[in-house]
Amino acid sequence: QLQLQESGPGLVKPSETLSLTCTVSGDPISHSHYWGWIRQPPGQGLEWIGNIFYSGSTHYNPSLKSRVIISIDPSENRFSLNLSSVTAADTAIYYCARWGISWLGESFDYWGQGALVIVSS
Amino acid sequence: ELELTQSPGTVSLSPGERATLSCRASQTVSSSYLTWYQQRPGQAPRLLIYAASNRATGIPDRFGGSGSGTDFTLTISRLEPEDFAVYYCQQYDNSRVTFGGGTTVEIK
Numbered sequence: 220q221l222q223l224q225e226s227g228p229g230l231v232k233p234s235e236t237l238s239l240t241c242t243v244s245g246d247p248i249s250h251s252h253y254w255g256w257i258r259q260p261p262g263q264g265l266e267w268i269g270n271i272f273y274s275g276s277t278h279y280n281p282s283l284k285s286r287v288i289i290s291i292d293p294s295e296n297r298f299s300l301n302l303s304s305v306t307a308a309d310t311a312i313y314y315c316a317r318w319g320i321s322w323l324g325e326s327f328d329y330w331g332q333g334a335l336v337i338v339s340s
Numbered sequence: 341e342l343e344l345t346q347s348p349g350t351v352s353l354s355p356g357e358r359a360t361l362s363c364r365a366s367q368t369v370s371s372s373y374l375t376w377y378q379q380r381p382g383q384a385p386r387l388l389i390y391a392a393s394n395r396a397t398g399i400p401d402r403f404g405g406s407g408s409g410t411d412f413t414l415t416i417s418r419l420e421p422e423d424f425a426v427y428y429c430q431q432y433d434n435s436r437v438t439f440g441g442g443t444t445v446e447i448k
Binding site: 255257264265266267270278280281314321323324325326327328330331332333 | 341372373375377383384385386390391392394428430432435436437438439
């Protein structure tokens with residue numbers, strides 16, 4: 220059974236960089252899927268941040284693209300999110316997920332439990 | 341930029357009733373890339389329906405998806421207590437993922 224687990228600081232100061240890691244277990248990350256980050260501000264809806272392929276190819280939400288870097292480490296079976304110059308508006312639960320690809324369609328089929336990150340001084 | 345509008349924002353129903361949730365896109369969406377998720381309080385979203393009408397593994401058959409083009413629907417035939425939650429539609433196009441704003445199904 221595939222499992223994903225987010226980890227990283229729960230508190231980040233304004234203007235600094237938010238860094239989270241998603242560790243994948245139950246399947247090699249190098250299998251042919253994309254891996255993604257999604258966030259959810261408290262009491263609000265879901266916002267896609269970006270996806271990364273095992274080869275390192277990335278796609279980012281245009282609204283966040285200038286501040287986001289997603290990287291992948293197949294040797295450690297994990298991928299990471301860096302979001303720079305954070306403000307209070309970046310306070311959210313951050314989810315990592317697998318973008319599953321089948322002959323029928325594509326979707327986020329496995330999700331981590333989420334990590335709350337608060338931006339505050 | 342493609343947008344997804346979900347309606348209603350909140351619907352109040354009783355257990356056993358039928359729920360009909362709408363997701364409307366600002367442009368044509370490929371059915372292969374239209375997905376529905378369920379999010380219960382305090383939990384991560386869970387995949388319900390992919391490719392517009394295909395139930396994910398383990399999803400009961402009271403959940404059904406339909407639609408094409410710009411109009412998609414999630415139907416819950418008979419609400420069970422565990423179905424009261426928030427439902428999101430999502431699409432993928434041109435390497436971008438977009439979520440709708442969500443519909444809350446609450447107990448009447």
